[in-house]
Amino acid sequence: MSNSHNGYHSHRRRKHSTAGRLGLAGAVAGVVGIAAVAGGIVFLRTGTDTGDKTARPSLASQGDSGAQGSAGPAPKAGPPLNFTTPEGYGYSLAAVRAGTDRHPLGATQAPPDGTSYAYADYVLTNSQRRPVLLDYPADLFMPRSQIPPSALERCMPQAGIPDELCTLPNHSKITARLDGSKPPIDDNGDTMIPAGASYLVRIASDLPVKDALSADALRLYVWNARFTSDRKGIELAFP
Known part of the structure; x- marks a missing residue:
């Protein structure tokens, strides 16, 4: 009985440890997933901002060149x-x-x-x-x-x-x-x-x-x- 008892408790400990590891892995995966989503949002916003800046005409394209002399x-x-x-x-x-x-x-x-x-x-x-x-x-x-x-x-x-x-x-x-x-x-x-x-x-x-x-x-x-x-x-x- 003692062997059976010890085996029972041993099995419960292994199952509990496995559940703990699974829970920890799930938590880590959740954090990584949230970070990935957040990273995706930041990337998309950065890309959008860059696109906006690229779309704006430069001074050169408007013909406003500061190299053409000072005012006087x-x-x-x-x-x-x-x-x-x-x-x-x-x-x-x-x-x-x-x-x-x-x-x-x-x-x-x-x-x-x-x-x-x-x-x-x-x-x-x-x-x-x-x-x-x-x-x-x-x-x-x-x-x-x-x-x-x-x-x-x-x-x-x-x-x-x-x-x-x-x-x-x-x-x-x-x-x-x-x-x-x-x-x-x-x-x-x-x-x-x-x-x-x-x-x-x-x-x-x-x-x-x-x-x-x-x-x-x-x-x-x-x-x-x-x-x-x-x-x-x-x-x-x-x-």
């Missing part, structure tokens, strides 16, 4: 001249200032000793009541005598411009938006100037000039056939 008042400028392209885009240009600088457009490679870069500033205005293509009609000219020998062959004359002047490779950049003008906008890949907007533009040479070059010797001309029908250079007078 219109500077003193020379007499404005009006130009119209064959497509019907209208622009007004007025020269502001010219000079030389070792870094006319910010972080650029410093020129060799004894040289600098030439630059000029002018006001570019959309003279129409509709957006027009962002273009830079003015070109910077300087005396050939002030070009280092290493860059002289890159300084090109142009028809309708005095023979003693030439233009080096250069690039232009909007440095300020004037009188509350809105920044350029994107129109299917084309950068447009909003109606009536005015910008301060700086054009700077990519190749150096001699340090002896004075600001008074620099000239701004519009000579491209898109803006002048007779291919004659039109000078923008400084104030």
